[in-house]
Amino acid sequence: MRNVIPVLTVVLAIVVLWYGASVQLNKQWALDQAARQDRVLSTAELVADTWSQAKPKLPAPHQVAVELWETVAQKAVTSKRSLVYHAWVTLSATLLGFALGTAFGFLLALGIVYLRVMDMSVMPWVIASQTIPILAVAPMIIVVLNAVGVSGLLPKAMISMYLSFFPVVVGMVKGLRSPSTMQLDQMRTWSATRRQEFLRLRLPSSLPYLFASLKIAMAASLVGAIVGELPTGAVAGLGARLLAGSYYGQTVQIWSALIMAAAVAAAAVGLIGVIQRVTLKRMGLN
Amino acid sequence: MTDPKPEIARHPVIEASGLNLTFDTNDGPVHALRDVNLKVDKGDFVSFIGPSGCGKTTFLRVMADLEQPTSGSVLVNGVTPEVARKARAYGYVFQAAGLYPWRTIGGNIRLPLEIMGYDKAAQAERVRKVLELVELSGFEKKYPWQLSGGMQQRASIARALAFEADILLMDEPFGALDEIVRDHLNEQLLALWARTQKTICFVTHSIPEAVFLSTKIVVMSPRPGRITDVIESPLPKERPLEIRDTPEFLEIAHRVREGLREGHAYD
Numbered sequence: 001m002r003n004v005i006p007v008l009t010v011v012l013a014i015v016v017l018w019y020g021a022s023v024q025l026n027k028q029w030a031l032d033q034a035a036r037q038d039r040v041l042s043t044a045e046l047v048a049d050t051w052s053q054a055k056p057k058l059p060a061p062h063q064v065a066v067e068l069w070e071t072v073a074q075k076a077v078t079s080k081r082s083l084v085y086h087a088w089v090t091l092s093a094t095l096l097g098f099a100l101g102t103a104f105g106f107l108l109a110l111g112i113v114y115l116r117v118m119d120m121s122v123m124p125w126v127i128a129s130q131t132i133p134i135l136a137v138a139p140m141i142i143v144v145l146n147a148v149g150v151s152g153l154l155p156k157a158m159i160s161m162y163l164s165f166f167p168v169v170v171g172m173v174k175g176l177r178s179p180s181t182m183q184l185d186q187m188r189t190w191s192a193t194r195r196q197e198f199l200r201l202r203l204p205s206s207l208p209y210l211f212a213s214l215k216i217a218m219a220a221s222l223v224g225a226i227v228g229e230l231p232t233g234a235v236a237g238l239g240a241r242l243l244a245g246s247y248y249g250q251t252v253q254i255w256s257a258l259i260m261a262a263a264v265a266a267a268a269v270g271l272i273g274v275i276q277r278v279t280l281k282r283m284g285l286n
Numbered sequence: 287m288t289d290p291k292p293e294i295a296r297h298p299v300i301e302a303s304g305l306n307l308t309f310d311t312n313d314g315p316v317h318a319l320r321d322v323n324l325k326v327d328k329g330d331f332v333s334f335i336g337p338s339g340c341g342k343t344t345f346l347r348v349m350a351d352l353e354q355p356t357s358g359s360v361l362v363n364g365v366t367p368e369v370a371r372k373a374r375a376y377g378y379v380f381q382a383a384g385l386y387p388w389r390t391i392g393g394n395i396r397l398p399l400e401i402m403g404y405d406k407a408a409q410a411e412r413v414r415k416v417l418e419l420v421e422l423s424g425f426e427k428k429y430p431w432q433l434s435g436g437m438q439q440r441a442s443i444a445r446a447l448a449f450e451a452d453i454l455l456m457d458e459p460f461g462a463l464d465e466i467v468r469d470h471l472n473e474q475l476l477a478l479w480a481r482t483q484k485t486i487c488f489v490t491h492s493i494p495e496a497v498f499l500s501t502k503i504v505v506m507s508p509r510p511g512r513i514t515d516v517i518e519s520p521l522p523k524e525r526p527l528e529i530r531d532t533p534e535f536l537e538i539a540h541r542v543r544e545g546l547r548e549g550h551a552y553d
Contacts, residue, residue, distance in 0.1 A: 200400070
C-alpha cells in the first residue's frame with residue numbers, strides 16, 4: 001500500500017503533461033478555425049477548444065476516457081463496436097501464440113542444453129530471427145498461410161509465437177543450466193539418469209528464469225498479435241481498431257485502443273507475476 | 287571353498303596404486319595427483335589433510351568416479367569406481383549441504399531413494415532411520431531454510447547414509463561451520479561411525495579435526511599433489527572431546543604439522 005502515493009503522483013504528473021501537450025498540439029487547428037471565422041479566441045476559449053476537438057492531434061485524457069467508457073461499458077461485448085470484443089479477438093491470438101511460443105522455446109532450450117550439435121548451431125539463428133523487423137515478416141506469414149488455406153486466428157498467433165519464443169529460449173537455456181557443478185555431481189554420485197536429473201533438479205531450478213521469460217514473452221506476444229492485424233486489413237482486433245482509426249483520423253479511437261492494449265498486457269503480465277510469486281514462494285526459491 | 291564372501295572381505299575398501307592425475311589447463315598441465323598409493327581397510331576412518339591444491343578433494347572425487355585418473359588405478363570394494371558408483375557403494379557429502387529448497391528435509395533425504403527406485407514404504411522407513419541417526423527426528427516436515435547450517439549439514443549426511451552405502455566420502459563437510467558447531471558435529475560423527483561400522487574418507491584442512499576423528503591420517507602436499515605421510519592413530523576408538531588435551535593427541539597433531547611443513551614449499 002505504501003506504493004499508492006508515489007504511483008498516484010506519477011499518474012497525476014502524466015495527466016498534467018498530457019493536458020498541456022494536447023493544448024500545444026491542437027492549438028494551431030483551433031487558431032486556424034478562428035482566423036477563418038475572423039474571431040479572436042481568449043486563452044480560456046482556446047484551451048477549452050483544444051480539449052474538445054472531434055479529431056484532435058492529441059486527444060485530451062477525458063476524451064479518451066469517455067470513448068473507453070462508451071466502447072467498453074455501454075456496448076454489448078458481442079458488438080463490433082465494443083472494445084472488449086476487439087480486445088478479446090487480439091487476446092485470443094495472443095494467448096494461442098504465447099502457448100505455442102513457450103512450447104517451441106522450451107523445446108529449443110531442451111535441445112540446446114542436451115544436444116551438443118544444437119548447442120553449437122541454434123543460438124545464432126535464434127538471435128538472427130529477432131533482428132528481422134516483424135513488420136516486414138508479418139505480411140509474408142499471413143499471405144503464405146492464407147495461400148495454403150490457413151486464416152483467422154492461427155496466422156496472427158504464428159506472429160505472436162515468432163516474437164515470444166525468443167525470451168523463453170534464452171531464459172530456459174540459462175535456467176536449465178543454473179544448477180551448480182556440485183548439484184550435478186551429486187546427481188552423478190546417485191547414478192541418476194538424465195531424465196531424473198532433468199525432472200528433479202534442472203526443471204525446478206529453472207522456474208525462476210522461466211517466469212521472468214514468460215512475462216517478456218506475454219508482452220511480446222501481444223505486440224505480435226497487434227502487428228499481425230495491421231497489414232492485412234483485419235476487420236476485428238485492437239490492431240484493426242488502430243488501423244481504422246488512423247485511416248479516418250479518429251485519434252480518440254486510436255488512443256483508446258492503445259490504452260486497452262496496455263491494460264490487457266498489464267493484466268496478463270500481472271497474472272503471470274502472481275503465479276510466479278505464489279509458486280516460487282512455495283518452492284522456497286525467492 | 288566356493289563361498290565368495292571371504293574373497294571379497296580380503297579386498298581393502300579403497301586401494302590406489304600408482305595413481306596419477308593431470309589436469310590440462312591454459313597455463314599448462316597441473317599435476318593434481320602424482321604416484322598416489324594408499325590402502326583403506328573396512329571400518330577405517332581416514333582423514334586427508336593438506337593445504338589447498340594438494341589433491342585431497344581430487345583424490346576423493348577419483349574414488350567417487352567424478353574424476354578420471356590419467357594413469358594408475360583405484361579400486362573401490364575391489365572394483366573400478368564406476369562399477370562401485372553404479373552399485374551404490376558410497377554416499378558422498380559435499381562441502382555445502384546442497385539441500386533442495388523446494389523439498390522438505392524428509393523429501394531431500396528421499397531424493398536419492400526415489401532415484402534408486404525404492405518403494406514408498408522403504409523410503410519412509412529409511413528416512414525415519416537416518417534422521418534418528420543424525421538426531422534430526424521431528425524435522426522431517428521442515429524446509430531447509432528453517433534449519434541452522436549445522437542441522438542442514440547433518441541432514442545432508444543423513445541423505446548420504448539413506449541408501450546404506452558402506453563407504454562415506456566426505457569433502458570438508460564442516461568447513462563452513464563455526465568451531466563450536468563443528469566440535470559437536472565431530473562428536474556426533476564419531477558416534478555415528480561407531481554405530482554404523484562404515485568406512486569413512488574425510489577431507490579436511492583442520493589438524494585437530496583430522497586427529498580427533500581418524501584411525502588413519504593421510505598428509506598430503508601440493509605441486510604435485512602427493513602423499514607425504516600416513517599416520518596410524520594409536521588413539522582409542524572411544525574419544526571424548528577432552529582427548530584433545532592428552533599428550534598422545536598432541537604428539538600426533540605435532541607429527542601431522544611437521545608432515546605438512548615438510549611438504550610445503552613456501553614459495
